[in-house]
Amino acid sequence: MHEVLAMIGIELQRSPLNMSIVWALMCGVGVYFFIWRTRWGYEMRAVGQNSNAAQYAGIPLGKVIVMTMLVSGMLGGFFALNVVQGEAHQIKLSLVNGMGFTGIAVALMGRNHPFGIVLASLLFGFLYQGGGELQFEYGVDPRIIVVLQGLVILFSGALENMMKHPIESLYLKLTEKSRHADVAEAN
């Protein structure tokens, strides 16, 4: 990446950052258009929300599932672009390194929307890089990142209702109070 940017006059430090990030962002935009702006994406969302209703509406269930899996497999395969072709230039045994599970966490945090996913992946990128630096500087165990990851999935995915209800009721109470105050003032 630093070589490409140097060509257009931006000087960057040498880093493993490579063109795959551009491709990843393009894929994000592409996925958005595919899911929310095409007929295939519409069928996909319909099957996901209520497969029975979708079937009665004439959407071929098997075809949609196979196509979704194809697209998903293709996107999953692009993972190797960054690691193999961008960074290491060879296949290492541990190249996946639990990234598939991290991907689930990222999708959950991003609320299954490409824009949110880009933000969430940035966060996890910070976490990974930060973990590495912490180990380098202070000798903190980098595996603590995996613990963090688990906690993020637990709280943002599984325990989402735990925070939702108290905050909802708090919000309702506050708005209720201010409405009462308005009414009192009007009288």
Place this chain on the structure above:
Amino acid sequence: MEAFNNLILILDATLRVATPLIFASLAGLFSERSGVVNIALEGKILASAFAGAAGAYVTNSPWMGLLFGVLVSVAFAMLHGFATVTHRGDQVVSGMAINILAAGLTAALGNFWFHQGGNTPNLVDPFNNIDARFTPITFPFAEQLADVPVIGGIYSELLSGHFLLVYVALAAVPLSWWVLFRTRFGLRLRAVGENPSAVDTAGISVVGMRYFALVICGVLAGLAGVYLSVAVTAQFLPNMSAGKGYMALAALIFGKWHPRGAFLACLMFGILQAIADRSQGASIGGLTIPVQLIEAVPYILTVILLGGFIGKAVAPKAVGRPYVKERE
């Protein structure tokens, strides 16, 4: 005689390999029959294996290790219950979170406490006076009978000389069948998994039943983990569960959510693994089969069997669905 001895050795290894799978799939059976999807088995096995090994090392007693392992596994099960039963979170997501949490915590804590790259110290260490491993149980007269042709092989090699937990696993299968299908508690537990609102109407707490099922699940998964670390390897290694939790889930589905079926499926996985282990370096017509291929065979066969021969497996009806008492 040679073939018979081979068969006995393979069956012997089958029991050893299948034991954690049996425990784990019975654990999954209780939780899924009560309507809670449990892909957190893997994490529970890993966590209890670590807690068991660490506890056994620190207290120098395998029984304390067993206690610690089971307690930690139950604690993880309660976390799963808190997220999915109390707060009605997504059960698959919660299970995934617990798996990742367990993988991270065991490695990080292990490294922090014992400074061996995530391993726990060996549980059999004569220099430091540590002997905290379960020892195999030898049946009476096993040595005397060992030379008797057929009975000796079966009795001394196949039946005798396993860890206590192996026999516990074999006893747990009929026991959980009896609990699930012949007691009032089991009837209620299955009903919670099929139709929770009916159970609720009958005045039984759905939440309570599901928590209770998760406690049983935690105990059984804990036994699986302790078996791995305290009995078999006498040491905890990072990621030592190596997908056993997922295998157990596959066995559970393969066995159609029934103790007998799950038990047979576990034995099948075990026997495939045992055959693979024994036939390292085997050759067909002068062509040596690569070890990697033999090691891959159990997994390939699992995929084929699960994909092709499972028939129709009907899950408990309310599995994966959080119970909402009344819709507002």
